[in-house]
Amino acid sequence: MTEWRQQAASAVEAEFEHARQAGEWSVLGPLRRTDDGDCVVDLRGRRVHPLNDVRVSGSERPRQGTAVPVSTEFSRGVLWLHDVGPVPFECDRVWAREVTHGHQLARLARALRELGDAPLADRLADGELDPAGEDAYSTCFVPGLHFVWGPPGSGKSHIAAQAAAELARRGKRVLLVTEEAVAGRASLHTVDGGERLALQRDLADLSAVDRELARLDSELRDYDHEAFLAAERRIENAQRVAALESEFAALCERHWALALQTAEAGETLRLAQRSHDRVTGEHARRTEARVLTNQLAKVEERLGELRERARNRNPLHRGRKRDRQELRAAEEERRRLVSRIEECRKRVNTVSDDVRRLASELERARAQAREAERVESETRTQLELVRDELIRLSAAGLADETDHRYYADCLHRELPRLHAEREALRERARHRAALRGRFQERLWWIGEREHELRMGEEARWWASEPVVVTTMAGLTHAGGVFDVVLVDDAGSARLCDVLLAVAQARETAVVFGDLVQPWPQVSPVELEKLPEVQKWTLSTPFSHCGILTPSDAHAHPGCAVLTRQYRVGPAIQAIADNIGYKALVAAEGSHTEVVLLDTAGEPVERAALVRLISSDGGAILVPSEEDVEQWREVLRDTLTVDVGTATTVTGHEFGTVVLDLTTDGWYDRVRSFLSGIARARERLYLLADLDAVRGAPAGTPLGAVEALHLRGGLVVRRLGEVLIPRQREQSATGWTATVITHPAPDGTIAG
Numbered sequence: 001m002t003e004w005r006q007q008a009a010s011a012v013e014a015e016f017e018h019a020r021q022a023g024e025w026s027v028l029g030p031l032r033r034t035d036d037g038d039c040v041v042d043l044r045g046r047r048v049h050p051l052n053d054v055r056v057s058g059s060e061r062p063r064q065g066t067a068v069p070v071s072t073e074f075s076r077g078v079l080w081l082h083d084v085g086p087v088p089f090e091c092d093r094v095w096a097r098e099v100t101h102g103h104q105l106a107r108l109a110r111a112l113r114e115l116g117d118a119p120l121a122d123r124l125a126d127g128e129l130d131p132a133g134e135d136a137y138s139t140c141f142v143p144g145l146h147f148v149w150g151p152p153g154s155g156k157s158h159i160a161a162q163a164a165a166e167l168a169r170r171g172k173r174v175l176l177v178t179e180e181a182v183a184g185r186a187s188l189h190t191v192d193g194g195e196r197l198a199l200q201r202d203l204a205d206l207s208a209v210d211r212e213l214a215r216l217d218s219e220l221r222d223y224d225h226e227a228f229l230a231a232e233r234r235i236e237n238a239q240r241v242a243a244l245e246s247e248f249a250a251l252c253e254r255h256w257a258l259a260l261q262t263a264e265a266g267e268t269l270r271l272a273q274r275s276h277d278r279v280t281g282e283h284a285r286r287t288e289a290r291v292l293t294n295q296l297a298k299v300e301e302r303l304g305e306l307r308e309r310a311r312n313r314n315p316l317h318r319g320r321k322r323d324r325q326e327l328r329a330a331e332e333e334r335r336r337l338v339s340r341i342e343e344c345r346k347r348v349n350t351v352s353d354d355v356r357r358l359a360s361e362l363e364r365a366r367a368q369a370r371e372a373e374r375v376e377s378e379t380r381t382q383l384e385l386v387r388d389e390l391i392r393l394s395a396a397g398l399a400d401e402t403d404h405r406y407y408a409d410c411l412h413r414e415l416p417r418l419h420a421e422r423e424a425l426r427e428r429a430r431h432r433a434a435l436r437g438r439f440q441e442r443l444w445w446i447g448e449r450e451h452e453l454r455m456g457e458e459a460r461w462w463a464s465e466p467v468v469v470t471t472m473a474g475l476t477h478a479g480g481v482f483d484v485v486l487v488d489d490a491g492s493a494r495l496c497d498v499l500l501a502v503a504q505a506r507e508t509a510v511v512f513g514d515l516v517q518p519w520p521q522v523s524p525v526e527l528e529k530l531p532e533v534q535k536w537t538l539s540t541p542f543s544h545c546g547i548l549t550p551s552d553a554h555a556h557p558g559c560a561v562l563t564r565q566y567r568v569g570p571a572i573q574a575i576a577d578n579i580g581y582k583a584l585v586a587a588e589g590s591h592t593e594v595v596l597l598d599t600a601g602e603p604v605e606r607a608a609l610v611r612l613i614s615s616d617g618g619a620i621l622v623p624s625e626e627d628v629e630q631w632r633e634v635l636r637d638t639l640t641v642d643v644g645t646a647t648t649v650t651g652h653e654f655g656t657v658v659l660d661l662t663t664d665g666w667y668d669r670v671r672s673f674l675s676g677i678a679r680a681r682e683r684l685y686l687l688a689d690l691d692a693v694r695g696a697p698a699g700t701p702l703g704a705v706e707a708l709h710l711r712g713g714l715v716v717r718r719l720g721e722v723l724i725p726r727q728r729e730q731s732a733t734g735w736t737a738t739v740i741t742h743p744a745p746d747g748t749i750a751g
Contacts, residue, residue, distance in 0.1 A: 004125035008496045009112040011532040015522050019102035025061050028094045039084045041094040044077030045628030045644035050473050053097040053451045058090045066203050066440050069447035077642040086200045088207030118503035120145045127545045129558025139560040140510050148512045149553035150562030151583045152678030156512040160488045168466040172483040176469045177501045179489040199443045216422040223415045231407045234399035251383045262372040269365040296337040303330045472497045484508040492517030495539045511541050516674040550583035571713045572677050578704035593683045597719040598690040606634040614638045618656030619649050621676040623665025646672035653681050661688035666701040673701040
C-alpha cells in the first residue's frame, strides 16, 4: 500500500527539480501609504503563498539593514500592515519569509514519503469511495471516504464550515482545508513592543539625519569647498609674504653668527682633544705599573722557592750549578722589574694632574661644540622652512580681485557654514553607523523572537484547536491526527495534495468540489509526459475516481450532490449552457444582470471603468497573469476591487464582476471563464468588442455571449457613451448635458 506514496512523491519531486529556488526572503512589493495613513502592499493578480514572517525593509534583504516586523491582514488581494510604528524613510519595501512553490513541493514530497498508516488515503489512491449519506451535510458525519459535488454557488463552503462546527461540538477534531483565503490577522506579541518602538524611533531619527545630509547636499550642489579654500589660501598667502620676508632676513643674520660660533667651538674641541691624547699615553703607565707589580710578586715567590731549595740541596748534588743559575736569573729579573716599576710611578705622579685638567677641558669643549651645532642646526632648519614656505607661497600664487569677490560671495551666502554642518554630520555618521548597526541587530532579533513565538503558537494551535482551518499549501505544517478532514475547493486541486489532506483523517474524509475550476498545471509543460505526473499531479480527486461530468457525480454512490444554486441568475446559466456546462442552474428569484460593454474596437479607458465597480468592492478577471498589470495600475487607489485570473483572485463571489474579453486568451481557458462568470452575484460586465462577439464560433466563451445576445438576454452598451458621455455646450450658461443611453429590446443602443 505504500507504492502510491513513492509514486506521488516522485511526481512532486520531478516538478521540484525545475522549480525556482528562492532565498529565505522575497520582496512582496513597495510599501504604500494610503490617504488614510494605512500601510499596504498590493498583491492583486499575484499567486500569494503562505507568509510566515513579514518585515518592512529597504532595497537590500532584511538581514542587511533595518527590518521592522509588522502585523498583517490579507483582504481582496491587498496585504494590510498593522502595528507598523515609526519607519526609517529608506524602508520602502515589504519583505516576507514566503513559503514559495519550491518550498511547498519539497515539503509535500517529504510528507508523502514519510506518510504512515493512512487507510482513507489508500482508498482514495485506489479510486474507491465509501457510500455517501442522504445529502451533502449528513455525508460529513458518515465514517469513510466521500465526495460532495456541487456547481458554483451551491453552498459547498457553507456546508463544510457548518459541518465542521457541528462535528467540533460533538467532540470531534476537524481539519478544514480550503483554498478560499481567510482574511486573518497575524498580530505581533507585546513582549518586546516598547523596546521595538523605541528602536524604530531611534532608527527613524538616524534616518532623518541622513535626510538632512541629503538636503545639505542639495543646497551645496553648486558649492566647491576646495575652490573656496584655495581662494582663501591665496588671500592668506598675500598677508603672510611680507612677514616671512623680514623673518627670513633676520634668520639669515643669526645663522651666519651661529655658524662662526660653531666653527670656533669645533676648533677649540680639536685642540683639547690633541692635548688630551698626548697625556693619555703617559697616564696609561699606571696600568703598566700594576701589571709589573703583579709580575714582581710572582718573581719574589720564585726567588723564595729557589733559595729554599738551595739551602736544602745536598752539597754533592749535581744540580747545584743549575740552581745557582736560576737564582741569579730570578734576582736579575727582580731588579729589572723594581727599576721599571719605580720609573712608571714617577711618570704617573707627574701627569695625573694634567690628565684630570685636560679631561675636564675636553668635556667642556665637547658640550660647547654640541650646543653650538644644535643651535646652528635649529636656526638652519627654521631658515630652510621659511625659504620653502616663501617658495611654496610664490608657486601657489597670490590672490587677485576675482578671489576676493568669490570669497566674499561664499561668506555672504553662508555656504562655508552649511558645508561645516554637513561635515559635522558626516563625522558623527561614524558613530551613527555603529549605533545603527546595534539598533538594527536588536530589532532583527526582536523580529526573530516574534516569529518564533508566532510559530510556536501556530504549532500549539494545530495541536489543540478542535477545528483547524488551513489551505492546501499549509497542509505540510499540520500536526497531529484529526477525526474528520473536510477538503473544500478540491475540484481543481491536485490529487497528491488531496491525498496528503485525506491521510490526516482517521475516521472520515469528505472532499468538496465542482467540475468547472481550471485544471492543475505543472511547469515546465514537458513534465506532463511523465506517467507519475499525469496520474498524481495533473489529476484531480474527482477525475481520479472517474467523476468527470455532473452525470458521473449523480451516478456515483460515494458522491453526494448539491443541486440547488444560490447565486447566479438565468443569464449566467444560459452562458454556461451554451459552452456545454449544463449543471449551472439558476437560483430561484435570483437575477444577475449581464451587460456587454462594447469597446467598438477602441482602447479601453480602464480608469473610468473602475468607477462602475468600486462601490461594492467587486473583481476584475483577466485570462492570464500578463494582462493584470494595466488593470492594477488604474486600481492603485481603489483597494476594495480585486483583479487577477480565475486562480489568483480570492473569493467565491462578488457583487460585481468584470470579465476582460478584449483579448483572445479565453478561448483555451473555458473552465476559467466559467469560474469567472459564476462569481458574479448582482452584475456581470463583459468587456468586449461587439463585432468580435458576433463573429465568435459556437462553443467558445465569446460564442456563448453571442448566443445570449441573440436571445435578447444581454444588455449591450457602448463603453464610450457609458463612461465618457458626450457633452453639449450650452452657449448661454456654459452647462453641459449628459447623453443617457438605454438598451432597445433587440439589445442595440437607443438615445
